[in-house]
Amino acid sequence: MKVNTRNxxxxxxxxxxxxxxxxxxxxxxxxxxxxxxxxxxxxxxxxAAQELGRxxxxxAVARMPDLLEEFERNAVAxxxxxxxxxxxxxxxxxVLSIARERNVTEVTKGKSMISEETGLNEAFKNNGIEPFETxxxxxxxxxxxxxxxxxxxxxxxxxxxxxxxxFMKKAGMEKATTDPVELGYAARLFxxxxxxxxxxxxxxxxxxxxxxxxxxxxxxxxxxxxxxxSPLTQVSLMSIxxxxxxxxxxxxxxxxxxxxxxxxxxxxxxxxxRGPKMKEEFDGxxxxxxxxxxxxxxxxYEDVKMRQVLRCIRCGACLNLCPIYSKIGGYPxxxxxxxxxxxxxxxxxxxxxxxxxxxxACTLCGTCREICxxxxxxxxxxxxxxxxEAEGKKMSSGRWEARFFxxxxxxxxHTGLWRFFYRLVRPVVARYGKEGKIKAMPGPxxxxxxxxxxxxxxxxxxxxxxxxxxxxxNLSRGGME
Amino acid sequence: xxxxxxxxxxARLRKVPKEETPVRPVLPPARELSLDKEGLxxxxxxxxxxxxxxxxxxxxxxxxxxxxxxxxxTENLKRVMTSTDDTILSLxxxxxGDRNGVAVSTAxxxxxxxxxxxxxxxxxDAGxxxxxxxxxxxxxxxxxxSERQxxxxxxxxxxHIAVVGIDRLVPVYEEALNxxxxxxxRIPAHVTLITGPSMTAxxxxxxxxxxxxxxxVMVILLG
Numbered sequence: 001m002k003v004n005t006r007n008x009x010x011x012x013x014x015x016x017x018x019x020x021x022x023x024x025x026x027x028x029x030x031x032x033x034x035x036x037x038x039x040x041x042x043x044x045x046x047x048a049a050q051e052l053g054r055x056x057x058x059x060a061v062a063r064m065p066d067l068l069e070e071f072e073r074n075a076v077a078x079x080x081x082x083x084x085x086x087x088x089x090x091x092x093x094x095v096l097s098i099a100r101e102r103n104v105t106e107v108t109k110g111k112s113m114i115s116e117e118t119g120l121n122e123a124f125k126n127n128g129i130e131p132f133e134t135x136x137x138x139x140x141x142x143x144x145x146x147x148x149x150x151x152x153x154x155x156x157x158x159x160x161x162x163x164x165x166x167f168m169k170k171a172g173m174e175k176a177t178t179d180p181v182e183l184g185y186a187a188r189l190f191x192x193x194x195x196x197x198x199x200x201x202x203x204x205x206x207x208x209x210x211x212x213x214x215x216x217x218x219x220x221x222x223x224x225x226x227x228x229x230s231p232l233t234q235v236s237l238m239s240i241x242x243x244x245x246x247x248x249x250x251x252x253x254x255x256x257x258x259x260x261x262x263x264x265x266x267x268x269x270x271x272x273x274r275g276p277k278m279k280e281e282f283d284g285x286x287x288x289x290x291x292x293x294x295x296x297x298x299x300x301y302e303d304v305k306m307r308q309v310l311r312c313i314r315c316g317a318c319l320n321l322c323p324i325y326s327k328i329g330g331y332p333x334x335x336x337x338x339x340x341x342x343x344x345x346x347x348x349x350x351x352x353x354x355x356x357x358x359x360x361a362c363t364l365c366g367t368c369r370e371i372c373x374x375x376x377x378x379x380x381x382x383x384x385x386x387x388x389e390a391e392g393k394k395m396s397s398g399r400w401e402a403r404f405f406x407x408x409x410x411x412x413x414h415t416g417l418w419r420f421f422y423r424l425v426r427p428v429v430a431r432y433g434k435e436g437k438i439k440a441m442p443g444p445x446x447x448x449x450x451x452x453x454x455x456x457x458x459x460x461x462x463x464x465x466x467x468x469x470x471x472x473x474n475l476s477r478g479g480m481e
Numbered sequence: 482x483x484x485x486x487x488x489x490x491x492a493r494l495r496k497v498p499k500e501e502t503p504v505r506p507v508l509p510p511a512r513e514l515s516l517d518k519e520g521l522x523x524x525x526x527x528x529x530x531x532x533x534x535x536x537x538x539x540x541x542x543x544x545x546x547x548x549x550x551x552x553x554x555t556e557n558l559k560r561v562m563t564s565t566d567d568t569i570l571s572l573x574x575x576x577x578g579d580r581n582g583v584a585v586s587t588a589x590x591x592x593x594x595x596x597x598x599x600x601x602x603x604x605x606d607a608g609x610x611x612x613x614x615x616x617x618x619x620x621x622x623x624x625x626x627s628e629r630q631x632x633x634x635x636x637x638x639x640x641h642i643a644v645v646g647i648d649r650l651v652p653v654y655e656e657a658l659n660x661x662x663x664x665x666x667r668i669p670a671h672v673t674l675i676t677g678p679s680m681t682a683x684x685x686x687x688x689x690x691x692x693x694x695x696x697x698v699m700v701i702l703l704g
Contacts (some may be wrong), residue, residue, distance in 0.1 A: 024685075028686050038565075043508075044508070044512055045508060048506045048508050051506045054482070055503045055505040055506065058500075062500040065494035070490065079670075084486040086486045086489060086490065088488060136684065137681075155684075158684075159685075160684065163684060180689060181687065183684055184683075184692060185689075187692075196599075210701075212662050214662070220679070220692070221680065221693050221694075222694030223693045226637075226693055228671065229633050230598065240490065247663075265528070265618070266676050268675070268678065269672075271672070271673045272673075273670065277671065278627060278628070278669075278670050281632075282628060283631050284626065284632055284670065298494050300493055301497060302493065302496065302497050358525075430560075435602070
């Protein structure tokens with residue numbers, strides 16, 4: 001997928017003018033968030049259930065190499081073929097060569113975020129193979145060539161009129177309609193034909209299980225089940241952090257994933273594969289390929305401070321309550337992952353240089369950390385990325401900034417000195433004021449005003465007024481006595 | 482190439498000092514575990530109904546067939562495809578179909594995979610299957626797939642009817658899945674958990690049942 005993380009500010013400004021998206025963002029995320037709270041209540045102790053999820057993910061990351069080997073051993077024993085890819089192009093090349101060897105010209109795909117990362121659809125197209133996303137939202141986003149707006153609803157913001165045009169042009173829909181149900185039905189018919197004929201299906205993996213070598217997928221539409229039932233070849237891509245120790249761990253994560261993702265107790269379908277179909281089965285894949293993709297993660301693993309980002313299970317709960325995401329939507333984040341999830345993942349995977357706006361566009365309110373079922377400490381990561389950025393840039397203002405804050409520190413620690421500077425600075429600052437606001441100042445403070453205004457300081461300070469009113473009060477009291 | 486990618490990735494993961502694995506909190510037991518049979522039935526029914534699933538109860542085989550007859554009449558079923566697990570075989574659906582004018586077939590009736598797929602995608606008005614377990618926790622059917630339980634029969638037709646013995650009703654997923662993965666024996670290649678019909682809300686957050694799979698799910702609890 002094309003990386004567009006450098007245009008965060010422009011895209012955010014544009015999206016904030018998009019009334020349709022704004023209306024949606026004001027409505028939907030709070031509804032999902034409320035559903036989430038309600039359905040978490042089905043655990044006898046919701047907080048303990050979240051804690052267990054966090055512990056499972058922490059253990060999965062801590063034991064990652066051992067779990068990967070155990071998973072591979074068991075998956076291979078069950079007849080799966082396990083392949084490894086260092087990066088996006090290796091992963092795509094593996095999938096392409098499987099497709100080429102089988103003379104496949106069309107593939108269907110279940111939603112897979114790792115394939116969004118590697119740009120698998122583009123790779124297919126460049127090699128004369130037509131990929132069809134089969135998750136309805138992904139299908140729309142793919143045909144519109146847009147990044148996902150929300151990890152759960154990739155095209156949930158797209159107006160029905162636009163979808164109607166699209167389906168008339170590209171999905172063989174004959175009669176124009178703006179009814180979401182009829183639109184969905186048109187997509188059903190179009191994709192059903194693909195499911196029937198296609199010989200190779202691609203899926204992602206939500207959880208992989210070391211003790212059984214099984215892969216688990218969570219979905220509502222049934223498109224992933226079709227991909228695992230109809231074609232002769234199934235290729236499932238997983239990033240290295242997906243493996244958990246046991247089946248029961250996977251089940252607990254599925255419970256948490258569904259609750260945190262869509263506010264459901266469980267999704268309509270959970271499907272678990274251990275190897276390809278048995279010989280006697282009438283349907284299911286004759287071959288199952290599992291591609292384990294690194295794509296920068298083992299480098300992230302080497303950094304003990306950054307490693308925790310690999311705990312993320314992609315539920316998207318953090319998006320729904322984020323004060324930034326809920327104003328700007330998913331597009332400004334410029335890549336596969338948006339919201340706080342994207343703010344922690346994109347810099348780790350793409351580097352801090354290209355993603356500066358992502359980890360700086362945050363108030364550090366910590367809601368994402370509180371809600372996270374995987375135990376990711378987003379604010380800690382944002383601070384770490386900012387630190388890396390500052391160190392890497394050796395900012396030219398660094399020396400002055402350091403002196404300024406040293407002076408500030410000294411002044412702030414001494415009352416007399418503080419008052420002295422305060423009286424000195426106030427009238428100077430006030431001179432830049434216009435209609436009660438200071439919108440810009442020259443010199444080293446210029447940058448601060450880029451995104452902020454400062455109210456003009458009042459002519460007399462609060463302390464001065466307080467002192468005066470107290471002495472007046474004392475006077476009047478004195479008079480009464 | 483593959484081999485070296487594997488070695489390289491694992492080597493890098495092993496290079497760094499191992500973190501300690503955290504202590505796991507102990508969860509209080511799930512509420513469902515304290516329910517009796519009727520409690521499980523009513524929870525299962527409540528949860529599945531919330532997903533628009535319909536639950537019938539049948540005291541015996543004949544009552545189950547009566548429900549099927551009624552469903553076939555109201556849904557105007559002409560052709561159905563069935564699984565061939567023990568529960569379904571015990572109902573002798575071909576004979577039921579003869580009595581009620583419904584053509585009943587199974588995956589084995591077709592000459593090859595393509596013909597079977599054509600029938601299950603395009604011809605079957607409903608798929609009738611057993612299920613290995615029904616889980617009260619969320620109103621979920623759990624099925625291990627095999628030659629007797631083909632994958633597409635519960636997926637491709639627009640209506641899915643499942644018949645499950647009430648002795649297979651369990652409180653939580655673990656009790657179902659540990660039966661497949663826990664005790665050796667033949668581990669199934671494919672297991673599905675089904676909770677209500679196929680659905681989406683991807684267009685304007687409007688809920689739509691029957692996105693790719695069944696639009697409706699009906700469950701007959703037998704016994």
